Each structure stands twice: as C-alpha cells, then as structure tokens.
Amino acid sequence: LLEQKNGIYHIAAQLGTTEIFKSVQTETYGYNGSFLGPVIRVNKGDTVTFKTSNELSEPTTFHWHGLEIPGEGDGGPHHLIQPGKSKDVIFTVNQEASTLWFHPHPEGATAEQVYKGLAGLIYVEDENSKSLALPNDYGVNDFPLVFQDRQFDDKKQLNYKAVLNEDGTIGDTLLVNGTLNPKLTVGKEKVRLRLLNGSNARNYTFQLNTGDSFQQIATDGGFLNEPIAISEITLTPGERAEVIVDFSKFNAENDISLVNEAGNILLPFKIGEHKTRETTKSLENLNDFAVTDEERNLPVSKRLELFGMGMHVTINDKQFDMNRIDFTQKQGETETWEIYNKPDAMGGMIHPFHIHGTQFKIVSIDGKEPSASLHGWKDTIAIEAGQTVKLAVKFNNKGIYMFHCHVLEHEENGMMGQVEVN
Numbered sequence: 001l002l003e004q005k006n007g008i009y010h011i012a013a014q015l016g017t018t019e020i021f022k023s024v025q026t027e028t029y030g031y032n033g034s035f036l037g038p039v040i041r042v043n044k045g046d047t048v049t050f051k052t053s054n055e056l057s058e059p060t061t062f063h064w065h066g067l068e069i070p071g072e073g074d075g076g077p078h079h080l081i082q083p084g085k086s087k088d089v090i091f092t093v094n095q096e097a098s099t100l101w102f103h104p105h106p107e108g109a110t111a112e113q114v115y116k117g118l119a120g121l122i123y124v125e126d127e128n129s130k131s132l133a134l135p136n137d138y139g140v141n142d143f144p145l146v147f148q149d150r151q152f153d154d155k156k157q158l159n160y161k162a163v164l165n166e167d168g169t170i171g172d173t174l175l176v177n178g179t180l181n182p183k184l185t186v187g188k189e190k191v192r193l194r195l196l197n198g199s200n201a202r203n204y205t206f207q208l209n210t211g212d213s214f215q216q217i218a219t220d221g222g223f224l225n226e227p228i229a230i231s232e233i234t235l236t237p238g239e240r241a242e243v244i245v246d247f248s249k250f251n252a253e254n255d256i257s258l259v260n261e262a263g264n265i266l267l268p269f270k271i272g273e274h275k276t277r278e279t280t281k282s283l284e285n286l287n288d289f290a291v292t293d294e295e296r297n298l299p300v301s302k303r304l305e306l307f308g309m310g311m312h313v314t315i316n317d318k319q320f321d322m323n324r325i326d327f328t329q330k331q332g333e334t335e336t337w338e339i340y341n342k343p344d345a346m347g348g349m350i351h352p353f354h355i356h357g358t359q360f361k362i363v364s365i366d367g368k369e370p371s372a373s374l375h376g377w378k379d380t381i382a383i384e385a386g387q388t389v390k391l392a393v394k395f396n397n398k399g400i401y402m403f404h405c406h407v408l409e410h411e412e413n414g415m416m417g418q419v420e421v422n
C-alpha cells in the first residue's frame, strides 16, 4: 500500500524474477518490484504527482484505467516512455471513492506487458467512503484481489508469444495477486473484497461454494446506492466490483471459498479468530447514483458497432489508427453512445467495452434497465453478441482518449478507436 502525504508517488516499471513456483525463478515485469504493483491510495481533492519511470528494456506507457484525468496524462498509446526515461503526471483527483487500476498501453505490446505482470490498483477515497461503516482496514478486512490466468511453459516461464491467442490469451493457471494456490485468512467479521479481473481475456463468475449470498457495494467507478444481495457476479477483463462477505456466520472448520460457476476453487478462505469489530451500522445510503430523465431522453449521438474475431475485429468496420480521430465530444457535455455487438456466423463473443478518462452510466441494455448490479459508475461493460447498450458518457477533462475492447488481444488487433474531447 502506497499512500504519500505529500502526494508524490514514484512508480517504476521494472524487470525482475519472481518465485511463483517453489525454487524456480520466473522472469516477470512489475511496478516497484518484480511482479504486479502496489496499491496506490489517493484522496479526492488532492493534487497528486505520479513520477513514472521506465526501467524496462522496451517502451511502455502508464495508463490509469478508470481515472478521470486530462488526456495528456492518460497514458494511452500516444504516451510512450522509452527505456530509461521518466514522465511526471500531475493532476487533481476529482471523482468519487472507487477501486481503479493501472497498466501499460503501448500499441502492439499492451497484452504482452500486462501478461508479464504489469498491473496495479488505485484506491480513490473521499469523505463519503471514510465516513461509511465499511470494512476499510487494508489487509485485515479490506483486501485487493487481482485475478489473472497464465500459461507457464515447461521451464515455468511466461512465454507470451508461444501461447498468444488472437481471440484472447487464456491460461490453465490461476494467480490471485500474483500468487499460486493462494489462501486468504479472514476474521469472523464482514470482509470487503475488491475484485479486479486483470486477465487478458478470461471472464470470471464469482460465487461462494456454500451458495450463500454476499453483498455488492461498488462497481468500477463508485458505490452502488445501497448494498445488493447477490449470489454470483461476473467480471470480464478490466471490470471491478467490491463485495462484502459476512464471515461471522461461518466457523474455522467450514471450508469457505470463492468458486467459479463450474465450482472450481478460485480462492479458499481460512477463517481466523472471532473478531469484535463493529461493522453493523446500516449501509443503506452509500451513494446517490441515478440515470436522470434528461440522460434517458437524449438522442443517440454516437453509434459504434463491434464486430469480428481474431485478427479481424473492428469498430465501425475500422481498425485502430493512431493518426485518426474517430469522434469528438465537448468537455462536460453528456452524450448518448449506442454500442451494438454485431453477431457473426459463429454467433459472436462478449466484448468488454472500455472508455478511457471517464466513468459512464448504463442507460439501457437492449432497451431495458440494467440490473441493480450495473446501476453505478462504470468504465467497462460486458456487451454480449447481439446486444445493444446505451451509455451516458461525459468527459470532465480534455484530450484524446481511447475506447476499446478489453480483451487485450482484440485491443491489440485494432478493436480500438479515439475520441477527442475539446
């Protein structure tokens, strides 16, 4: 956990080796270390400096996924940092409490660099998040959980090019926070899990092995209005959710785990001693998120059609071109983006659609209200084949921002465009 009173954060992309498997060194990338990165905690209203430096032997960028930041600091493909070079990103945190993340974004190398280990979390806190009776004791009852699948070769190395799948690289080995066979020790109390799907392509549906429900409290970009009871939640690449699991009803002898829809264990819990922490205050008013009538009635001004597979993925029949601006939008003005995932002869696949530099609202999915789980700020939305979603999109800053499919190989293959906000 990195929290700097003076607002200055040093973040270096580094090469290293990590002992993921016992007594074997795997070559990896990491931020401020050999694998993955720190959790950076910032407060709304603070002016923050990210002093980024590239200690890799190839160019990279530092992209802050979900952060509302002026375009020049966004770290998209235009912001390459050469090996040995640094860049300062200065901005004022101006969005509500949320769990965001950061990762590289160089054109043609994003998927591989993320795969090798470049990813970290950003926690935004505000007056609201600090005053709510939520579990917020970092590493005690408030845990970051980054889920990633990887494929190791017979030397236990991450040989991305050998396993690359143009429709999304998946692996047979699950890592949680970079750890093989993880186990999380929790108290007999309410515990907050901040889930990030940091995989290149795999989707996860999280459930408890007991079938018990848990509470979702936040989406990608902020709190829901009140906790909602759910028994499963699906996250596609890039998406986050915060959930609260009440372990006070379980005992140390109970085998409690997070499992996927097939019942495979994603993360087993070890339940520790009884805790007496008070977290019983009601959480009915976490937020006041709403899609307004005005937003609901806005005509569609941008239409996007997602199509294709493998090397042939497109948005509006086009592939990414650094030198082409696909759309423009005025700073501070809300527009309705309509996104259609056009099926192909094979049916098609889910594309997790992401927009940089903003948190948007989901107005409708196929003309209907989104589920309660999606009634909150989002920066990435899973769009199924045949679906049409309407989003209310507003940028609070100026600059050039990417929008793309967050299956990183699709993004790499050109399923990306640019919107210039001025």
Ligand code: C2O
Pocket (backbone or CB within 6 Å): 063, 065, 103, 105, 238, 354, 356, 402, 404, 406
């Ligand atoms: Cu998570 Cu374009 O990024």
Ligand code: CU
Pocket (backbone or CB within 6 Å): 063, 064, 065, 066, 354, 355, 356, 357
């Ligand atoms: Cu992003």
Ligand code: CU
Pocket (backbone or CB within 6 Å): 313, 350, 351, 352, 405, 406, 407, 410, 415
């Ligand atoms: Cu896609």
